[in-house]
Amino acid sequence: MTTNLSDTIQNIRFVSRNLIRELGFLNKTIAGTGLPGSFVHAIVEIGTSGELTAKELSERLLLEKSTISRLVxxxxxxxxISESRSLVDARQKNLRLTEKGEKTLTKINHYAASQVREAISPLSxxxxxxxxxxLASYCAALQNARNKSPSDTQISPPENLIEIRRGYLxxxxxxxxSLHATYYNSLVGFGDKFETAVATGLTxxxxxxxxxxxxxxxxxxSDKILGSIAIDGEDLGAGIAHLRWFILDKKLQGTGIGKTLLKTALQFCDTQKFNQTHLWTFKGLDTARALYEQNGFSLMEEYSGTQWGKQMTEQKFVRSLPSKGNA
Structure with missing residues (x-):
């Protein structure tokens, strides 16, 4: 059956209204917090990133500067949240969650995860x-339309479609x-040793x-790999999963897709009944660490070394198989 564009637009509008209602955005407060939606979104964005400037928060929430000022x-x-001067630029203030804010974020995440889990767990x-x-495709299409100049009336192809694909590609x-080499060279100056190790491990x-x-x-x-995550269930021994090659292109950071990727991998670990999941990372990657800890990982070891050509502190995080009561 063929559906014309006008019908599709009306159908999408109908589903969008229902989605907003089901998620509770018509209420004065959301996520069981007693806070309005803009406050909840601000807490989530700041907590996920570790810290943000007011300008960055404005860009994330698509709110005007004056609105962000009142919200902050x-x-x-x-x-x-708390506000402190940046050590890099004294004119800039960084926003971070307080201890109370961290508790609110935990409550929000628990509420939202339970809501989604209850809805999709019966599905394949x-x-x-x-x-x-x-949802990702629709969000990308809205963003594409918002960023398009007024004179650009040509309809673009769905090049912003983002997919998570499983297995070899x-x-x-x-x-x-390439993603690892580019990111870590820019971040800490890793060179050929690190790139060779990544390529060898993947091979x-x-x-x-x-x-x-x-x-x-x-x-x-657009047929280009912009992120990855893997579970190696063999190299650490029986009952232990090794979470490897978790990386995200810079332009996708902060979109939430990294969280989805991690949860997909951990769901696989739990389905396979691995007793533990281990991962190794570097000290100082605070946003990544917060994401790991939100998903049940705990820091178990720290040690310094120069195996990648620079003095770095490596960290080992471990997550245990959740009990049925906490799944």
Missing amino acids: RSLIEREE ESKQQEIFTG PGIIGDIT QFIPRLENKQNEIWSIVQ
Whole structure:
């Protein structure tokens, strides 16, 4: 059956209104917090990033500067966030969650995760991914339209469609290696040693995807891999999953897709009944650490070394298989 554009527009508007109602955005407060929606979104964005400037928060929430100023002032008065001068630029103030704000964020995350889990857990994995892909595609289309200049009336192809794909993809070793090499060279100056180690590890792992305890997921946009995560269920011994190659292109950071990618991998670990999931990262990646800890990981070890050509402190995080009561 063919549906014309006018009907599709009306159908999308109808579903969008229902979605807003189901998520509770017509209420004065949301997520069981007693806070309005803009406050909740601000707390989530600041908590997820570790810290943000008011300008960055304005860009994330798509709110005007004056609105953000009032919002920030109210959250400071409520002792949900704190404000401090940047050590890099004295003219700039950084916003961080207070201890009270961290508790509010935990409450928000628990409420939201429970809401989504209750809705999608009866569905198949393919249906769950279909929901995510559809929402991500629609969000990207809205963003594309918002960023388009008024004179640009030509309809663009759906090049912003973002998908999470499972398993081997052509070029996966080179693309994931490039993402790691570029990111860590820019961040801390890693060179050929690090890039070679990533490529070697992937080359050894990819052929083992035929074993059911191993899996890899990629974020794909316009047939280009812009992110990845893998679970290696063999290299650390029986009952232990190794979370590897978790990386996200800079332009996708802060969109929430990294959270979805991590949760997808951890759901796989729990389905496979791994007793523990281990990962290694570097000290100082505070946003990543917050994400790991929100998902049940705890810091177990720290040690310094120069194996990547620079003095770095590596960290080992461990997550145990959730009990049924906490799943």
